[in-house]
């Protein structure tokens with residue numbers, strides 16, 4: 514009797530391990546902006562209220578994603594309750610959209626370092642409750658799963 518119980522427990526564990534392995538193969542889903550070659554991608558991103566937006570700076574120089582009240586203002590600001598600023602960084606930063614953000618709000622953003630010398634001086638985030646997370650936009654270096662956070 515005791516030995517049967519042990520066998521059952523082991524079978525259960527290996528099933529769990531298999532499930533975990535399968536999950537880590539798919540790219541992490543979320544709301545992403547990438548910066549590469551002085552270019553924001555995507556230029557327009559839909560996110561639901563309360564979403565966390567992750568910015569991936571693939572350039573070797575510092576950039577920021579900073580909200581502004583109007584496109585090409587190049588001054589920190591926001592639209593309604595939505596303001597954000599990663600600060601100047603390389604690598605990865607994230608910020609959170611307020612859960613009280615209103616449907617349809619369009620918030621422009623820019624880079625505080627390069628302003629109108631970015632290839633894309635202004636990107637926008639639009640609040641859409643129905644927006645779905647997706648994988649990061651940049652094709653990347655093919656490393657795979659390095660940032661899953663485990």
Ligand SMILES: [Cu+2]
Nearest residue numbers: 576624626627
């Ligand atoms: Cu920049």
